[in-house]
Amino acid sequence: MPDPSFLFAQSLSGLTAAMFLFLIASGLSLIFGVLRVLNFAHGSFYMLGAYLAFQTVQSLGRGPSSFWWAVAGAAVGVAVLGGLVERLLLRHLYGKEELYQLLFTYALVLIVSDAAKVFWGTQQLSVSRPPGLAGAFRLFGTLVPYYNLFILLLGPGIAFAFWLGLNRTRAGRLIRAAALDREMLGALGVNVSRLYTGVFVLGSFLAGLGGALVTPVKTIVPGMDVEIIVEAFIVVVIGGLGSFWGTFLGALIYGQVLSFGILIFPRFSIFSVFALMAVVLILRPWGLLGRPLKS
Amino acid sequence: MQRRMVLAALLALVLLVPPPADAQKPIRVGFPMIMSGPGALFGEPASKGAQMFVDELNAKGGVLGRKIELVVRDTKGNADEAVRVSRELILKDNVDFLVGTLTSAEGPAVSVVAKENKIVFIAPIPKTDQLTAPDKLHPYVFRVASTTTIEGRTAAELIAGWNVKRVATISPDYAYGQDVTRTFVEHIKKVKPGIEIVDQQWPKLGEADYTPFINAQMAKKPDAVFSSLWGGHFVTFAKQAKPLGYFDAIKYNFFGAGEAASPESTKAMGADYPVGIWGNSYDAFYWTDGPPAHRDYVARVSKYLKDEYPSSWAIQGYIGMLALAEAIKKANSTDSDKVAKALLGLTIDTPHGKLTIREKDHQANRAQIYGKTVKDPKYPFAIMKPATYVDPTKFMD
Numbered sequence: 001m002p003d004p005s006f007l008f009a010q011s012l013s014g015l016t017a018a019m020f021l022f023l024i025a026s027g028l029s030l031i032f033g034v035l036r037v038l039n040f041a042h043g044s045f046y047m048l049g050a051y052l053a054f055q056t057v058q059s060l061g062r063g064p065s066s067f068w069w070a071v072a073g074a075a076v077g078v079a080v081l082g083g084l085v086e087r088l089l090l091r092h093l094y095g096k097e098e099l100y101q102l103l104f105t106y107a108l109v110l111i112v113s114d115a116a117k118v119f120w121g122t123q124q125l126s127v128s129r130p131p132g133l134a135g136a137f138r139l140f141g142t143l144v145p146y147y148n149l150f151i152l153l154l155g156p157g158i159a160f161a162f163w164l165g166l167n168r169t170r171a172g173r174l175i176r177a178a179a180l181d182r183e184m185l186g187a188l189g190v191n192v193s194r195l196y197t198g199v200f201v202l203g204s205f206l207a208g209l210g211g212a213l214v215t216p217v218k219t220i221v222p223g224m225d226v227e228i229i230v231e232a233f234i235v236v237v238i239g240g241l242g243s244f245w246g247t248f249l250g251a252l253i254y255g256q257v258l259s260f261g262i263l264i265f266p267r268f269s270i271f272s273v274f275a276l277m278a279v280v281l282i283l284r285p286w287g288l289l290g291r292p293l294k295s
Numbered sequence: 296m297q298r299r300m301v302l303a304a305l306l307a308l309v310l311l312v313p314p315p316a317d318a319q320k321p322i323r324v325g326f327p328m329i330m331s332g333p334g335a336l337f338g339e340p341a342s343k344g345a346q347m348f349v350d351e352l353n354a355k356g357g358v359l360g361r362k363i364e365l366v367v368r369d370t371k372g373n374a375d376e377a378v379r380v381s382r383e384l385i386l387k388d389n390v391d392f393l394v395g396t397l398t399s400a401e402g403p404a405v406s407v408v409a410k411e412n413k414i415v416f417i418a419p420i421p422k423t424d425q426l427t428a429p430d431k432l433h434p435y436v437f438r439v440a441s442t443t444t445i446e447g448r449t450a451a452e453l454i455a456g457w458n459v460k461r462v463a464t465i466s467p468d469y470a471y472g473q474d475v476t477r478t479f480v481e482h483i484k485k486v487k488p489g490i491e492i493v494d495q496q497w498p499k500l501g502e503a504d505y506t507p508f509i510n511a512q513m514a515k516k517p518d519a520v521f522s523s524l525w526g527g528h529f530v531t532f533a534k535q536a537k538p539l540g541y542f543d544a545i546k547y548n549f550f551g552a553g554e555a556a557s558p559e560s561t562k563a564m565g566a567d568y569p570v571g572i573w574g575n576s577y578d579a580f581y582w583t584d585g586p587p588a589h590r591d592y593v594a595r596v597s598k599y600l601k602d603e604y605p606s607s608w609a610i611q612g613y614i615g616m617l618a619l620a621e622a623i624k625k626a627n628s629t630d631s632d633k634v635a636k637a638l639l640g641l642t643i644d645t646p647h648g649k650l651t652i653r654e655k656d657h658q659a660n661r662a663q664i665y666g667k668t669v670k671d672p673k674y675p676f677a678i679m680k681p682a683t684y685v686d687p688t689k690f691m692d
Contacts, residue, residue: 006514009539013506122335124527124563126534136538142510145538218503219530219563222335227503259507266511267468267497 005141010259016148018255019155020214024228025235025247026162027206033179033242034199037090037101041108043229045082045204049074049211050220051116054125067130067216074212075205082204086197094196109225117222127215147216154213158206159248166244175199179242234273238280240290249288321357321364322629324349324619325384326612327377327395327405330369336526336559337608338397340600341420342367344609345394347599348616358620359627365616366390370401377401381408391629392416394615399423399443399471406436415622415631415638419615420608422446423470424478427656434635437652439618439659440611441687443471446575446663447478448690450521450550453573453665455487459548463494463517465508465532467524472500475523475552493517498524505532509541520545525553530560533569547571556668557607561676570670570677575663578607578647581674582664582682585647592646604674614645618652618659647684653691662687 028042056070085108093100128134133146166172174195177185186192210228218224231254236242239250254273261272286292326345329338346365353362366388370377377396384390385408393409393416396402402421409416410433418426418438425431427438454462462483466472476495483490494515496508509532512520524532529551536542542549549572554560556574558581580593592613597605618638623629626637639654650659666679 003514006510009510009514010507013504013510016506017504117331117335122331122339123559124336124530126530126563126565126567128565128567129538134538136540143538143540147538217531217535219527219534221527222331223501224503227501231503258504262496262507262511266495270499 003141008140009142010263011256012142012144012148012152014255014257014259015252016151016255017258018251019151020210021231021235021254022155022248022251023158023206023210023213025232025239025251026158026244027203027210028229028232029236029239029242029244029247030175030206031200031203032236033244034175034182035094035196036098037105038098039203040102040105040229041085041112042203042207042232043225043227044109044112045078045207046211046214046228047116047220047225048081048112049078049208050215050218050224051120051125051211052077052208053212053215054120054127054220057127062128062131064131067127070127071209071212075209078208078211079201079205082207083197083201085204086200090200091193091196109229113222113225120220122222125220127220129216151213162244171195171198234277237277237287240287243287243289243291246287246289253288319361321362322359322392322623323364323366323388323390324616325381325388325390325393325395326365326367327370327380327384327393327401328367328612329372329397329401330367331371334372334397337420338370338372340606340608341397341612342395343600343606343612344596345419345612345616347596347609348613348620350599351595352616352620358623359629361629363616363620370396372398372401374398374400374404378404378408381405382412385412385414390414392619392631392634394419394612394619396421399425399469399474402426402438403431406431406433409433409435413631415619415634417615417619417638419611423474425470425474427658429656432656435631437618437635437638437657437659439614439650439652439661441661441663442658442691443474444478444692445661445687445690446552447475448482449575449662449665449685449687450475450552451479451482451486452690453685454519454521454548454550455483455490457519457548459519460489460491461493461515461517462490462519462521463496463512463515464492464521465496465498465512465524466522467500467502467528468497469500471525471553472497472523476521479521479552501528503531505535506539509536509539513539513541513544516544518545519548519550521550521552522555523553524551524555526560527563529553529555530563533564534567537567537569542569542572549573551575554607554663556666556677556679558604558676558678559606559608561668561678562604565676568668568677570668573665573667574679575665576607576679577663578610579664579679579682580605580607581671581678582684584681585684588644588648589646610646614643614647614650614661617645618643618650658691660686660688660691 052074053070056073060066129147136143136145235250239246349363368380397420399421402418466476551574557576621643622634622637626633642651652659666682668677669680
């Protein structure tokens, strides 16, 4: 039996990873749920968030609050970009075959990755933890970095805010309605086009936020866009595409399976996650909390 | 009539003289290299180092009176793509030689192309032993990079000098990581039998979250760690390991092979770098104890790259092209068979000192720079001090 403090540390690391994944995957899932577009470029928005955060920290210097300004700036910047992409480009593809939308978002992936290379080069970039959260504290015999604690609190916070927004506001009701039957919603006189833009902006905001928040624990390199989109897809497939709590559950499961999977199959860390995804796809192709698509 | 005869004779004479075109035509060298994606961070400076050598040589008149032309192609870090562009370089661009590739997957793959086409191929970066293993060796493949054997054994010798007993490893789970780690474990057991390997972690290449591996390793309570996480992988790993108290727990008895102490990595991490660990690098611009030729090289490459702290990868491309040019000179020909023969046993003067390409396995006695990282007020990032070029000859079979 392994040391309990080790098991605690392991589950905590799984939880932290899960919260990051939730931030990214929830935006992906939201956009799919309402717009029925599988946005491959979601990972590219995440990468842009990271680069923008780096750029802002560079220009603001290492002050106590520069990191937080950078996070806010990156998330808003990416949200604006998302809005432009939806308004100017993506909307011409609604109602066309899904293949066109896939190709379009895939083209965005290529364009953004090359543009990022032009602006920021190929070197590895790194952002330090914000001064207030640089340290760590001891809990049950393991060191918990303050920054990880912050992420652990932020994840459920965002999930709760989301839940509140979806269930208690008019916009939330519209979003839920659009996910169920958008034609009916349009027929009832709701401006669906504006709703789509809003949802795309919100999804992009979450991607940018995730990208900015991840910079203190990861390296900013070309290729991080594709890496995250694969993980986010696994999360939403496990949880159920378009299902909000499914994404949360999927992220939690992903994190824990990865953390404890390496204890059982040390050489095949990623194997446990893929195995889980395969099992879910066989037993419940629509994900744990998703609902089957009407054909 | 007479005038016509003279003209005809003149024309005949002109036609008889061997066409000087061949002497003027540049020698074309194909350079398949990662120029996009995460690996471009290393491929780009490596190709610039090669280009710098070519520019300098051409300014001095080239080799055999001919200039060299470098044709760089992007392999995207993918072995299949490396094979494809290498074939294209040979068939379409008519290159005379190949120098290049970066990963341990690309190198052996391009080696097969070189063998098929009977074209000399010099690998300046891939370290896997498999490239020049007896069953893979052929007359046209050569390597001027270090190898996994050299790197793993050098690390083992250095760690054997530390006062530690419980050693762990953490390495990316693919050819390079496996080869260098296996060599390290075998060698340290041989030179210091009292050592116990208490834990081995194998995150996948490109792992984004090392925390579970870090926790699992700390739970085994090692007092020293050998790692071959390279480039951005090491940066991510160290950023996650430091706040978890990982480096404190092993008292910074950490050895980062795979260029963890390269100026690129310490520069990227700045204040977040786990200063005090050991590591290595292909080159270090601050290696002032090096030969005078190295100081001279650093001044030139710094100017060429317009970088006060020039990349440590440029030297790989530089030495690769240097070996080729010297072999062409020795062979007095650009025929691949003759150049391949000239490369056997060839000794060249490099910024890192003399290198000899062994006849037995076409492998140069190439080492890397090793050292313990410290803070130096002269630089805004950690450096290795003292930086030592460890002669690899005794570690080669």
